[in-house]
Amino acid sequence: xxxxxxxxxxxxxxxxxxxxxxxxxxxxxxxxxxxxxxxxxxxxxxxxxxxxxxxxxxxxxxxxxxxxxxxxxxxxxxxxxxxxxxxxxxxxxxxxxxxxxxxxxxxxxxxxxx
Amino acid sequence: xxxxxxxxxxxxxxxxxxxxxxxxxxxxxxxxxxxxxxxxxxxxxxxxxxxxxxxxxxxxxxxxxxxxxxxxxxxxxxxxxxxxxxxxxxxxxxxxxxxxxxxxxxxxxxxx
Numbered sequence: 371x372x373x374x375x376x377x378x379x380x381x382x383x384x385x386x387x388x389x390x391x392x393x394x395x396x397x398x399x400x401x402x403x404x405x406x407x408x409x410x411x412x413x414x415x416x417x418x419x420x421x422x423x424x425x426x427x428x429x430x431x432x433x434x435x436x437x438x439x440x441x442x443x444x445x446x447x448x449x450x451x452x453x454x455x456x457x458x459x460x461x462x463x464x465x466x467x468x469x470x471x472x473x474x475x476x477x478x479x480x481x482x483x484x
Numbered sequence: 485x486x487x488x489x490x491x492x493x494x495x496x497x498x499x500x501x502x503x504x505x506x507x508x509x510x511x512x513x514x515x516x517x518x519x520x521x522x523x524x525x526x527x528x529x530x531x532x533x534x535x536x537x538x539x540x541x542x543x544x545x546x547x548x549x550x551x552x553x554x555x556x557x558x559x560x561x562x563x564x565x566x567x568x569x570x571x572x573x574x575x576x577x578x579x580x581x582x583x584x585x586x587x588x589x590x591x592x593x594x595x596x
Contacts (some may be wrong), residue, residue, distance in 0.1 A: 374527075403582055412490075412573050412586030413528070426583050460527070464582050471516045471535075471579055475527045 372397070374463050376475035382482045383451050385402045391446040395463030401425075402444040403473060404436060407458040419444050448481075456483045486511045488576050490587025498595050505559045506589045507574035514576040517557045518584070521546060523570045531572075532559070535579070564585050564594045 375394045383389050395402050401420045405413035415428035419438035438444045442463075448455055458480050462473035487510040509517075513534035520528035526549040533542050534541045534548045534557065541548050547560040561568055571591050 401582055403584075405586075410589070412488075412496070412575075412588050415583050415585070418582060420494065426581065428583070443518075462582075462584075471517065471582065472530055472533065473582055473584065475520075476532070477527045 374399075374461055374474050374478040376461050376479050377457075378479060379477070379484075382472045382484065384484050385451055385453060387451050387483075388447065388449045389451060389481060391448075391459050391461075391481070393444045393446070393461030393476055395442050395444070395461075396474055399463035399465055399474070400442050401464045401466070402438060402442065403462045403464075404446045405460040405462065406430070407460055407478070410456070413460055417463070433446070438482075451483045453483050456481060486585045486587050487502045487573060488533045488587040490574050490590060492590060494590065494593070496593045496595060497566055499564060499566060501564055503561045503592055503594075504566070505512075505574070505592075507559075507576075507577040507587050509555050509557070509585070511578075511585070512555075513578045514585075516577045516579050517548070517550060518575050518577070519559050521570045522573065522589075525589075527593050528573060530562065534559075561592075564592075566594050567594075567596050568592060569579065569594045591592055 404416040404420040407413040417427040433449045458478040461476040466472045518533035522528045550557040574587040
């Protein structure tokens with residue numbers, strides 16, 4: 371069973387561009403959360419998707435948007451990129467909450483904005 | 485707002501010694517506290533977690549303690565080994581939300 375997978379591994383963009391990051395959850399997991407991890411910091415919660423809807427959102431601007439597909443995979447879109455968006459973007463998936471509260475993280479996508 | 489403070493930011497110990505990392509959370513609704521280990525260039529990996537109805541949990545050389553009244557929880561690693569060297573993150577969450585508020589991390593170095 372593959373764990374949480376993310377693509378691409380690395381990405382370089384310039385200011386003002388748009389980017390799409392992808393995440394495939396662990397088998398059987400239906401909830402996907404996205405986190406931004408700046409260098410030397412802890413992950414910060416961006417938003418969470420469940421049943422193809424955004425269920426919760428952290429303190430991130432509307433430039434950050436997402437989507438969840440019927441197979442539970444998810445995308446994170448960032449518009450009008452800023453230098454400060456450079457970070458490791460982590461996806462985490464989890465089983466239904468009545469089973470466990472553990473989230474499993476993917477390897478991340480390293481985004482560099484020049 | 486929700487906040488988790490973590491100390492120390494760096495910790496160096498001799499191999500075989502114990503290491504303790506402390507966290508404090510602000511949201512009284514938090515009742516689930518996982519700890520993650522992140523090695524350089526790798527994904528965060530869950531090492532232990534605790535729910536608020538339990539004061540302490542152990543798993544071999546790792547233990548976590550929780551003081552709900554003081555809103556403190558701590559990670560204890562005994563008999564440290566060089567492979568324990570990594571960045572450790574604490575987090576706080578409310579059960580069923582999967583919204584983790586992370587601390588800023590502790591870089592643990594175990595010196596051989």
